[in-house]
């Protein structure tokens with residue numbers, strides 16, 4: 211069985227993330243969307259549990275996709291699978307340098323681990339969670355940026371943050 215791991219912070223999940231998850235689910239037997247705790251991201255919009263619950267709602271219709279969270283090294287997490295593959299989205303050349311470095315480090319920690327990249331769909335190339343958080347703080351329409359299941363949660367959180 212081939213397992214793909216789609217890691218990220220997903221704070222919040224965007225249509226760009228969902229596009230990568232859907233396409234990965236068509237290629238692999240099983241997909242784990244992994245919400246990673248990231249020490250360098252200090253003031254998150256949503257807690258890890260909130261993000262896991264939100265993504266769970268968004269991917270409920272995809273039968274081979276599950277959602278988990280993890281606070282350690284991705285390469286260590288991947289050891290529980292026989293043939294693990296990390297699948298990441300590449301938006302622009304700016305993502306490349308960092309992703310290339312991470313893929314090599316992960317492989318040196320866990321040689322069984324492969325990393326594959328899917329190019330971002332054209333309409334989501336400039337979409338990021340930080341852009342969504344920024345737009346939400348100005349009360350902008352989010353319907354073309356995030357899955358409809360999470361729009362209400364983001365609007366509520368953005369209002370409370372004011």
Ligand code: ADP
Pocket residue numbers: 217218219220221224225226227230297298299300301305329330331334335336337338339340
């Ligand atoms: P962000 O950079 O938006 O905070 P994450 O850290 O949650 O996103 O990213 C998780 C993964 O999703 C990364 O591989 C990232 O390249 C990918 N990704 C994020 N946004 C997009 C997008 N708009 N299109 C394609 N892939 C994306």
